[in-house]
Amino acid sequence: MTLLVGLGNPTLRYAHTRHNAGFDILDSLVSELDLSFAFSPKHNAYLCVYKDFILLKPQTYMNLSGESVLSAKNFYKTKELLIVHDDLDLPLGVVRFKNGGGNGGHNGLKSIDLLCSNSYYRLRVGISKGIGVIEHVLSKFHKNEEPLKNAAFEHAKNALKFFIESHDFNAMQNRFTLKKPLKIEN
Template identity: 40%
Template sequence: MLLKLAQPQSNNSWLVVGLGNPGPSYQSNRHNVGQQVLDVLASRIGVNFKSHKTIALCAEGRLSPGAPKVILAKSTGYMNLSGAPVSALMKYYSVPIERVIVVHDELDIPFGDIRTKLSGGHAGHNGLRDIISKCSAEFHRIRFGIGRPPGRQEVADFVLEDFGSSERKELPVLLELAADQVENLVA
């Protein structure tokens, strides 16, 4: 359901979306690494997430003095249905697709690698697929490598698992590096 929201005036803000699934049982999953990066950014800015019209948890602030406003958003729905909330937030905040950054997990990149990309396909990622279908493909991506599942493990099971113990040791530094990539795009 797409909600009609009042719109503030156009500005030079950025919308940063962290993909993930809602609720504490998913919080530490590989698939929720995008939302974990947003938690790091919110901590840096000193802001807390608040419910926004039931479609997302949002936090607003500036990453540095004089920098453009950043709207951090975590959908309150499941990742595969991320397109409608992103579209509604873009309209509400008057943010064009070129000023949207989506932070997400990436199977095709080894764990620990973090890459930035402008536009492109979804590479089988259903959250990206839905955003592309509802908005456009012309947004920035911070692709957080989680690697492929070992052996014959199903991809769906792998992405919905928590990071392994060796990965968890590296994760805090990697989340900071991914947050740095967001700051570099916004600067």
């Protein structure tokens, strides 16, 4: 089994903020597959099982995401872990993939690294830098950013669909990496 985790913060206060990119992308994927999440008190997360994938949205708040991830990882004895998360070091519209490595200062990844290890796949979605990191990641996208954000999230969702069918991270990485932001037609 593979654990596919979208990172974000719970509650309506943080809904659709930059830091909730992982939640939004997983929500879109689950909706398109005509599935739904159910809350799991055991893992303090919303969970959806599809084929041999466990889709997880931790409800611990970002800085403690590792607690839910570790709980589900151990319970389901998953062999692979893929984390979908925002990355402020990437421009908006860029989608990249990584296998292992540092956390880039991302507190959700720090928590996972501390409790699980840093040997996992990542799908990184650019949210661009802003003035004041905390304020920026917890802010919603500006209206003029929405088309590019929507296109990038759709691209990331399609990458996940490909991964679910192929189980091939390298093929997903080769096919779906966007080194430059998508071109949006007005």
